Amino acid sequence: MRVAVTGLGPVSSIGIGPAEFAAGLRAGRSGISEITSFDASGFPRRRAGEVRGFDPHRSLRRLKPEHWGRSSQFAAAAARLAAQDAGLDLDRLPGGPERAHAVIGTTSGESVAVEAFTAARVADGDGFAGIDPDLVAQLPAGRLAHGVSEELGLAGESVTLATACSASNYALGYGFDLLVSGEADVVFAGGADSVCRWAHAGFFRLGALAAQDCAPFDRDRDGILTAEGGAVLVLETFEHARARGARIYAELLGHGLNCDAKHPVAPEWTSIARCIRIAHQNAGVGPADVDYVCAHGTGTPANDAVEAKALVEVFGAALPPVSSIKSLIGHTMGAASGFGAIASVLAIDQGFLPPTVNWSNPDPELAGVDPVPNVARPATVRVAQNNGFAFGGNNSIVIFGAVR
Amino acid sequence: MTALRVRGLGVLLPSVTAPDDPSFPDRPVHAVDGFDVRERLGRRGTSFFDRTTALAVAACADALRDAGVDAGAQQPQDRIGVVLATTLGSFRSTSDFTRETLVQERPYLVNPMLFPNTVMNCAAGQSAIRLGLRGVNATVAGGPVAFLHALRYAADVLARGYADLMVVGAAEELSPHRVWSQVLTRGGGGAACGESAAAFVVGRDDDGSTGGTGTRILAAAAGYGPDGRRAEALSGCVRRALDRAGVAATEVDLVVTAETGPDDHGQFEAATRALGHRPRHRQVTAAFGDCDAATPAVGLAQLILNRRARPEKPGTTALLVAEGLDGAAAAALVRSPQCR
Numbered sequence: 001m002r003v004a005v006t007g008l009g010p011v012s013s014i015g016i017g018p019a020e021f022a023a024g025l026r027a028g029r030s031g032i033s034e035i036t037s038f039d040a041s042g043f044p045r046r047r048a049g050e051v052r053g054f055d056p057h058r059s060l061r062r063l064k065p066e067h068w069g070r071s072s073q074f075a076a077a078a079a080r081l082a083a084q085d086a087g088l089d090l091d092r093l094p095g096g097p098e099r100a101h102a103v104i105g106t107t108s109g110e111s112v113a114v115e116a117f118t119a120a121r122v123a124d125g126d127g128f129a130g131i132d133p134d135l136v137a138q139l140p141a142g143r144l145a146h147g148v149s150e151e152l153g154l155a156g157e158s159v160t161l162a163t164a165c166s167a168s169n170y171a172l173g174y175g176f177d178l179l180v181s182g183e184a185d186v187v188f189a190g191g192a193d194s195v196c197r198w199a200h201a202g203f204f205r206l207g208a209l210a211a212q213d214c215a216p217f218d219r220d221r222d223g224i225l226t227a228e229g230g231a232v233l234v235l236e237t238f239e240h241a242r243a244r245g246a247r248i249y250a251e252l253l254g255h256g257l258n259c260d261a262k263h264p265v266a267p268e269w270t271s272i273a274r275c276i277r278i279a280h281q282n283a284g285v286g287p288a289d290v291d292y293v294c295a296h297g298t299g300t301p302a303n304d305a306v307e308a309k310a311l312v313e314v315f316g317a318a319l320p321p322v323s324s325i326k327s328l329i330g331h332t333m334g335a336a337s338g339f340g341a342i343a344s345v346l347a348i349d350q351g352f353l354p355p356t357v358n359w360s361n362p363d364p365e366l367a368g369v370d371p372v373p374n375v376a377r378p379a380t381v382r383v384a385q386n387n388g389f390a391f392g393g394n395n396s397i398v399i400f401g402a403v404r
Numbered sequence: 405m406t407a408l409r410v411r412g413l414g415v416l417l418p419s420v421t422a423p424d425d426p427s428f429p430d431r432p433v434h435a436v437d438g439f440d441v442r443e444r445l446g447r448r449g450t451s452f453f454d455r456t457t458a459l460a461v462a463a464c465a466d467a468l469r470d471a472g473v474d475a476g477a478q479q480p481q482d483r484i485g486v487v488l489a490t491t492l493g494s495f496r497s498t499s500d501f502t503r504e505t506l507v508q509e510r511p512y513l514v515n516p517m518l519f520p521n522t523v524m525n526c527a528a529g530q531s532a533i534r535l536g537l538r539g540v541n542a543t544v545a546g547g548p549v550a551f552l553h554a555l556r557y558a559a560d561v562l563a564r565g566y567a568d569l570m571v572v573g574a575a576e577e578l579s580p581h582r583v584w585s586q587v588l589t590r591g592g593g594g595a596a597c598g599e600s601a602a603a604f605v606v607g608r609d610d611d612g613s614t615g616g617t618g619t620r621i622l623a624a625a626a627g628y629g630p631d632g633r634r635a636e637a638l639s640g641c642v643r644r645a646l647d648r649a650g651v652a653a654t655e656v657d658l659v660v661t662a663e664t665g666p667d668d669h670g671q672f673e674a675a676t677r678a679l680g681h682r683p684r685h686r687q688v689t690a691a692f693g694d695c696d697a698a699t700p701a702v703g704l705a706q707l708i709l710n711r712r713a714r715p716e717k718p719g720t721t722a723l724l725v726a727e728g729l730d731g732a733a734a735a736a737l738v739r740s741p742q743c744r
Contacts, residue, residue: 042511098627098640107523109492109545118502128584136588141492141524141545146730149628155637158628158732159553162524162545170542177560198502201512202519257566259541261480261532264520391520392529394541
């Protein structure tokens with residue numbers, strides 16, 4: 001059983017919908033701006049990748065935004081866009097709605113609702129009794145997938161994978177497995193997260209927040225920028241896609257998962273190298289087949305060095321170009337590898353490599369890495385590898401291929 | 405879905421108590437009595453554990469020991485993974501971390517060592533570190549249905565050959581945040597809030613191994629009922645689970661539900677509609693309180709513990725069901741050994 005990618009739904013700071021997002025990638029557009037979603041005036045660093053153009057009332061057809069948190073809204077809006085892009089008639093799925101699943105990844109779930117809950121508690125002298133029950137109802141992270149199922153009327157499994165910053169790749173991998181094992185005909189897979197004050201504070205205190213720009217693989221890179229959005233892909237069996245005459249962007253060839261089991265936040269390069277090999281084996285490809293790596297590429301000094309070391313370990317001198325779209329949109333947390341997946345699929349479909357912007361100086365410690373500096377590059381991409389790593393050592397890598 | 409065999413379990417069950425803390429509402433709770441992380445897991449590496457993580461790590465360690473698996477950071481295992489169920493991780497950790505950004509002189513004066521606790525995969529990640537488990541490591545957020553989602557996830561990992569064994573579990577800690585959330589959304593009625601953790605070492609039923617608890621998860625199904633059709637979704641899950649397991653509805657002699665109050669029989673009714681008969685009904689929350697994501701895990705643990713306590717009794721084929729938020733529903737068929 002082969003798995004087709006037939007729809008793309010990016011809700012990002014550089015564009016909502018696949019056409020705008022692709023144009024943003026090609027132009028190397030930056031989605032970074034001064035924070036407006038919370039009062040950031042007390043922070044020394046005040047930039048993030050907010051999705052300013054997002055209007056849930058315009059993006060959602062069935063979901064009532066007032067009952068759902070921002071991350072669920074992102075997930076549902078991204079899934080709606082992906083369904084439209086795929087041309088799926090959701091009322092007439094041949095296998096019925098029970099065989100259409102929603103698998104959504106996230107780092108912080110409804111972080112903005114948690115923040116509002118906490119602010120209400122602080123405002124009430126640290127009491128809980130006066131908090132609005134409608135706000136409490138928005139807290140559970142499982143609602144991200146439920147928002148997708150509700151918006152699209154899907155009756156299959158509705159599962160939220162909370163595996164932090166690689167969660168979208170986990171979702172794509174689980175979607176892949178549900179399709180190849182015959183459990184599903186269609187899976188909406190991806191992730192969502194929202195910009196919030198506490199993640200901004202946490203990354204700042206870890207010393208991981210960039211002062212101005214996110215500059216992955218640059219010698220002087222100084223960290224991430226927190227960001228948000230929703231990224232959902234439509235996955236179908238080839239059989240299902242072909243029977244309805246769908247356009248197939250790319251094939252999802254396989255994926256790999258493992259765990260560092262070493263440190264709660266610091267990544268481990270031997271474990272990542274092992275994960276790359278697991279993914280290649282699962283996808284039936286070798287290092288020589290891979291034309292492009294969409295890096296996790298957070299832009300912290302340590303993370304990029306670890307990722308590069310693992311890539312060089314597996315690929316040797318034949319390392320293909322490696323770029324990080326976090327330079328454009330920031331670190332969208334649980335959505336990050338979903339955006340990476342969409343970028344990988346667009347790279348295959350449209351024949352270009354997304355650039356790593358903000359790049360000025362090579363880092364001698366990253367010898368062998370071609371980061372596609374600053375300008376998108378035309379290229380034939382037959383196989384793309386999308387990396388996702390996370391707190392908890394949760395590594396997940398997904399491999400896409402051109403349709404043969 | 406591949407049938408699973410439960411090779412071992414670890415469980416921390418709560419008992420009724422009155423919280424000795426004015427930030428809790430004035431009502432009884434179910435707490436894991438006398439659990440102390442340092443006593444249980446030692447001082448090293450545990451000083452920043454929140455209670456959810458500590459409970460989860462302890463349950464996973466117990467489960468592996470019960471299964472006879474030698475696990476530890478000194479001998480890492482690439483072929484053993486973890487999947488844990490949650491609602492939103494440690495709500496207390498996240499909310500209290502957020503609180504610091506609001507009440508400190510500067511919003512960034514948070515303790516960076518506590519930041520990982522705000523991320524929902526903290527418990528699964530720490531379980532892996534502590535026990536040297538380098539296989540697939542996942543966290544499923546889904547409240548009451550999450551543990552059944554986790555069973556499905558583990559079955560997939562095993563069926564696809566990504567791991568040889570999975571530790572599947574759930575943990576929810578007691579906190580004023582959780583108790584108040586239940587009180588605020590349910591208007592004070594229903595079961596008392598509970599904390600607990602349970603973990604199970606599972607392998608494929610057809611992997612040739614024997615022993616363990618002898619209990620098997622024959623099938624699990626999950627679904628969603630849009631537009632308020634959750635009960636319909638639950639009935640559908642029951643039918644699919646029976647179908648996949650090749651079990652006749654008449655063989656089910658116990659339905660274990662996660663209803664949040666003693667007067668609520670909604671899950672039992674939806675299950676019996678699909679079964680076509682009314683077997684015995686057990687509400688997990690009646691004995692252990694509403695443990696959110698841990699409720700169905702405690703239900704499974706209770707089945708296995710009862711079996712161990714009374715091995716001479718005939719086995720059961722139990723149906724475990726749960727409804728989550730919105731339209732989420734799930735069901736699993738569990739068979740204890742020496743069953744007809």
